[in-house]
Amino acid sequence: GEAYLYGRGTTDQQIADMGIVSWKPHANLDKHITGFGDGGCLLNGWVVHPFRSFRQETIGFEARNTVTKQFVKLVLPGYEWSPLCLGNTPTMLQKLWNGADLYIVEGVYDLTALSWAMGDSVILSTVTARMSVSLARYLVRLCRGHIYMCYDNDVPGIKGADKAIAVFSDLGWDRVSKIKYGLKDPGEVWNQGGASSVIRMFGGNL
Numbered sequence: 001g002e003a004y005l006y007g008r009g010t011t012d013q014q015i016a017d018m019g020i021v022s023w024k025p026h027a028n029l030d031k032h033i034t035g036f037g038d039g040g041c042l043l044n045g046w047v048v049h050p051f052r053s054f055r056q057e058t059i060g061f062e063a064r065n066t067v068t069k070q071f072v073k074l075v076l077p078g079y080e081w082s083p084l085c086l087g088n089t090p091t092m093l094q095k096l097w098n099g100a101d102l103y104i105v106e107g108v109y110d111l112t113a114l115s116w117a118m119g120d121s122v123i124l125s126t127v128t129a130r131m132s133v134s135l136a137r138y139l140v141r142l143c144r145g146h147i148y149m150c151y152d153n154d155v156p157g158i159k160g161a162d163k164a165i166a167v168f169s170d171l172g173w174d175r176v177s178k179i180k181y182g183l184k185d186p187g188e189v190w191n192q193g194g195a196s197s198v199i200r201m202f203g204g205n206l
Helices: 002-007 012-018 038-043 090-097 108-117 133-142 155-170 186-205
Strands: 047-052 058-064 071-075 102-105 122-125 147-149 176-178
Touching: 090 122, 090 133, 102 108, 108 122, 108 186, 133 155, 147 155, 155 176
Parallel strands: 102 122, 102 147, 147 176
Antiparallel strands: 047 058, 058 071
16 A cells, blocks of 8 residues: 555655544444445455545545555535535644635545645645635635645646636636646656656646
8 A cells, every 4th residue: 555655645744634444343333334345355455535525524535546556536415515626724724814826636646646746735636627616715715825736737628717717707706716737636747757847847837
């Protein structure tokens, strides 16, 4: 688990702050987590990224098989309409409130890769190329800086970024723009050459 995370640019600080763990089956599994075998045995060894509410309650998770790249997402009952993202740790939320710029990416490993060039900015992952109105509304209340959409550089990502900008605009927020860059996503930039590649690609944007 850790070797895979390090290989995707994840730092020890991010592992601790975001609560990233390697899944281990256990008997006292939440009754709502079903379909993964006894005690979640079918997820054994998968890397788990918890979803946390902005009050820091655990409201679900994304689990990823590091070999097959298969992943599953689960949101606990009662939180289906909650703002959903990864990276919203207390430290990052305080930085937003204090005026830091915000970069919004798709996948969690786009987040970990881009963090190497982020400076004092904040990066959040929406997991898919979709900005929900509930998340946008919360970010508008919290953010004091500029919001940059950095979704994947493919058709779904480009369309998703345009739609996200429209969502923010509908909420009266005009300090939002789209980042243009080469390759498919920040994670792919990382795979090309690690931190130095990310800094070369995105350093001028930050």
